[in-house]
């Protein structure tokens with residue numbers, strides 16, 4: 234956190250009441266916000282929106298400075314949560330995937346084909362399961378405030394159309410640094426390689442890997458098609474929610490009123506970003522198709538083959554995530 238003494242917009246300062254200014258100087262506080270993606274992507278836009286709302290509503294007393302590209306953790310996005318916990322990072326808008334090595338409950342969202350549609354996502358994040366996830370984060374020394382969304386993750390590769398697990402046989406797929414993804418892609422017969430986002434595009438461009446998985450917005454903005462990824466399978470196999478959070482140290486510094494302000498701004502920024510991300514999906518898909526990418530849509534039978542092939546992931550990961558949490562999420566989805 235940085236202090237900006239006697240912030241310029243203070244009317245007292247402008248009136249030249251120097252003494253008053255010293256006596257009542259409002260120390261504008263600046264906090265760092267870490268993100269993996271910049272504001273060229275919905276993810277970074279969510280963080281910028283949060284910053285904008287906090288600055289506006291606190292009349293400049295609190296400012297948030299967004300640091301994209303995982304730069305505060307030298308590109309290693311799986312260290313973001315620990316850095317927030319230890320107070321190196323003040324705040325973050327982070328992915329459940331990247332924080333899952335430290336918070337096993339977050340693997341819930343990566344269970345393959347758990348959430349079939351947006352209603353399912355909202356039922357999980359907005360219900361008891363979402364609260365359980367937030368409690369798990371809080372018990373690790375980070376204060377979660379609101380949800381955002383990176384989106385449903387889709388599969389791309391440079392080899393050919395994928396509409397059955399057999400098509401993935403032996404393909405080298407870049408996955409995020411979370412062991413669950415390793416298991417999912419091994420169950421599908423692929424050859425997964427964990428690497429950071431910073432390393433992903435070079436690895437795709439050089440052909441070190443054949444494929445990757447990310448939401449349409451990421452594929453579109455990062456121009457993954459330029460990295461030979463001309464086949465995309467829309468399989469909606471997992472939704473990647475984002476979480477707005479604050480380190481415990483910073484939270485302790487805030488007054489009750491400020492906490493409420495920061496929390497409400499996160500909720501509003503998250504809702505704004507989720508709506509925008511979802512509304513943009515169809516344009517993104519068109520843009521991707523216009524660039525010549527062959528898009529495969531799965532019918533029910535084809536989708537079921539992927540569901541069956543990845544069923545073992547549930548056996549291995551449910552104890553890790555917590556059977557109660559998985560059950561609560563399933564109930565929420567069934568009753569959505």
Ligand code: X2X
Pocket residue numbers: 269270310328330331383409429430446447448451473
């Ligand atoms: O690394 C990725 O694939 C990304 C950008 O989607 C995440 O940070 C989870």
